[in-house]
Amino acid sequence: MWCHVASAGRGKLMETGYTAPPNSAETILEISELTVRFGGVIALNGLSFKVASGQVVGLIGPNGAGKTTAFNCLSRIYKPNAGDIKVDGQSILKLDRHAIPALGVARTFQNVALFDNLTVMDNVLVGAHRASISGFMANALWLPKVRSAERAIHDRARDAMAFLKIEDCADALAGALPFPIRKRVEFARALVCNPRLLLLDEPAAGLNHEEVEVLREQISNVRDRYRCAILLVEHHMSLVMAVSDRVVAMDFGMKIAEGTPEEVQQHPKVIQAYLGADAA
Amino acid sequence: MQSQMIKTSSSRPLVAAVCMLAILLPLFVSDFRSFQVTQILVYAIAVLGLNLLTGYNGQISLGHGAFFALGAYVAAILMDKAGVPYWATIPVVAAVCFVVGFIFGLPALRLAGHYLALATFSLALATPQLLKHPALEKWTGGVQGIFLSKPQPPFGLAMSQDRWLYWFVLLHVVVLFVCAANLLRGPVGRAIRAIRDQPLAAETAGIDNSRFKTTVFGISAMYTGIAGALSAIVLQFVSPDSFTMFLSIYFLVGVVVGGVGSIWGAFLGAAFILIVPNLSSEVSKSATGMLYAMVLLLLIWRMPNGLWSGVLWMWRAATRRPA
Numbered sequence A: 001m002w003c004h005v006a007s008a009g010r011g012k013l014m015e016t017g018y019t020a021p022p023n024s025a026e027t028i029l030e031i032s033e034l035t036v037r038f039g040g041v042i043a044l045n046g047l048s049f050k051v052a053s054g055q056v057v058g059l060i061g062p063n064g065a066g067k068t069t070a071f072n073c074l075s076r077i078y079k080p081n082a083g084d085i086k087v088d089g090q091s092i093l094k095l096d097r098h099a100i101p102a103l104g105v106a107r108t109f110q111n112v113a114l115f116d117n118l119t120v121m122d123n124v125l126v127g128a129h130r131a132s133i134s135g136f137m138a139n140a141l142w143l144p145k146v147r148s149a150e151r152a153i154h155d156r157a158r159d160a161m162a163f164l165k166i167e168d169c170a171d172a173l174a175g176a177l178p179f180p181i182r183k184r185v186e187f188a189r190a191l192v193c194n195p196r197l198l199l200l201d202e203p204a205a206g207l208n209h210e211e212v213e214v215l216r217e218q219i220s221n222v223r224d225r226y227r228c229a230i231l232l233v234e235h236h237m238s239l240v241m242a243v244s245d246r247v248v249a250m251d252f253g254m255k256i257a258e259g260t261p262e263e264v265q266q267h268p269k270v271i272q273a274y275l276g277a278d279a280a
Numbered sequence B: 001m002q003s004q005m006i007k008t009s010s011s012r013p014l015v016a017a018v019c020m021l022a023i024l025l026p027l028f029v030s031d032f033r034s035f036q037v038t039q040i041l042v043y044a045i046a047v048l049g050l051n052l053l054t055g056y057n058g059q060i061s062l063g064h065g066a067f068f069a070l071g072a073y074v075a076a077i078l079m080d081k082a083g084v085p086y087w088a089t090i091p092v093v094a095a096v097c098f099v100v101g102f103i104f105g106l107p108a109l110r111l112a113g114h115y116l117a118l119a120t121f122s123l124a125l126a127t128p129q130l131l132k133h134p135a136l137e138k139w140t141g142g143v144q145g146i147f148l149s150k151p152q153p154p155f156g157l158a159m160s161q162d163r164w165l166y167w168f169v170l171l172h173v174v175v176l177f178v179c180a181a182n183l184l185r186g187p188v189g190r191a192i193r194a195i196r197d198q199p200l201a202a203e204t205a206g207i208d209n210s211r212f213k214t215t216v217f218g219i220s221a222m223y224t225g226i227a228g229a230l231s232a233i234v235l236q237f238v239s240p241d242s243f244t245m246f247l248s249i250y251f252l253v254g255v256v257v258g259g260v261g262s263i264w265g266a267f268l269g270a271a272f273i274l275i276v277p278n279l280s281s282e283v284s285k286s287a288t289g290m291l292y293a294m295v296l297l298l299l300i301w302r303m304p305n306g307l308w309s310g311v312l313w314m315w316r317a318a319t320r321r322p323a
């Protein structure tokens, strides 16, 4: 299935109901002047940046810079005080939280939010909810369309699990697994809906050196094979710099630098932000 | 999926045997025993209804006795006042209880955990008094309740009324349990359980939490309401004092003892809440409550996942043979 996606590319995207972008440089995500306040704390302060479809954008910044807050606005978990978020040119700020995956946006959580009493397989299948869901009545009667949708998403889930090398734990309860595996389960859950924009919140946190290497490869593969854009929040600098096409650096809710990994790494404000953060 | 199928096919003879036994049971036992098993089946439907809501969806209800009472009274009033045949009351009760449950599910969306438990408990507390209320007496019969006549077997079939009622209830059990099992094994069931475990992640994955939670509330109330209607038909009697808050607590005991989040445990939970109090009162009149409590504590201690997981464990132990 994934190979099919890789070879057929855009055709597959059309099939799943997404309008394929006319060229790969098209903007899929546009965040403009986004501001979020929590009481006196300004978590985001006029943040603006874009993500082009198929691009990997690294989002870096010291602790508390507002990276997760930006993700949560995108997921409609936080309501921004000002500014706008557009996916494919359409503002998402009027949409319900559960309508976001329909735009082709999927995410993982910094602190790994799995369904602990469900098997790994079921966790991943929930990621394909949109492709599998039909009415309560149809489910209660186990109609043929429910059965065929189930078969199809089981195949997809198995492919995603094989891709992330967790197919062996398909029947294990998610709550019983070690942390690195749990992170992969969450990754698979996000991947299984064939996203066009993948939001990864610190996927390398808590992983050892080899696991980070594997992750680096997986992120590159995801981009190449599924042609989805990735917005990657990460503190692991060598990982970000290795996989990102562009990097956006932020501090105190504001963008302080943007450009190629090399440009951002050498940017005086970035160096200052990180040295300042280290010194503190 | 594959492995699940293998599991079911190996247990298929057992399932077939249990089904056969359930169908033929009234032919081998007295009418009174049939009547008792019928009651267990009725309670199993109610316990399953509560399990859907509390065990699978994580919405705690301490007030399902109210939906049981609603189903019982709607059926009784339809039969008593409108002359509706007993079997035709079930679909009406199903619709009424679904709608009422769905509507109750709307404010429940805003109540987390303990607050929902309290809100539903208040429902259980209010039910007997509401049923006795003079304003409703014209329909409910007030403190007296409503007496009904015992249904006759259809088509002039020659069988006792108790046997017929057993099969009538069994038919509903089969339909309702098969539907619940289907509902829970597919995408809807995954969504229901995902919401229980991690509501935010579920919603972020595209699940419309509000729609699912209110619908599950409706379905849960519908199951328990149908059980109430069947109970009215089986007992030919409804009265306010059969629906005290203890009924709601017993349903919850049935869910926990049978197994939270296990469909088939509902039968064991129902049997427990009907049989164990009787048994303990036979053993000792003076310490009935204490005996009941001890059995309950022993079960929770030894089988925290419920009787059904105990049965599964024994089944696995019995079928595990050296190859």
Ligand SMILES: Nc1ncnc2c1ncn2[C@@H]1O[C@H](COP(=O)(O)OP(=O)(O)OP(=O)(O)O)[C@@H](O)[C@H]1O
Residues within 6 Å of the ligand: A038, A041, A042, A043, A061, A062, A063, A064, A065, A066, A067, A068, A069, A070, A110
């Ligand atoms: N729900 C909330 N309520 C109050 N303050 C919040 C909330 N969420 C975030 N904040 C604050 O907003 C700021 C940005 O937090 P955020 O979690 O977005 O940072 P981050 O860049 O993801 O940091 P980290 O790298 O540590 O994950 C912080 O000061 C944080 O304390």
Ligand SMILES: [Mg+2]
Residues within 6 Å of the ligand: A067, A068, A069, A110
């Ligand atoms: Mg964060």
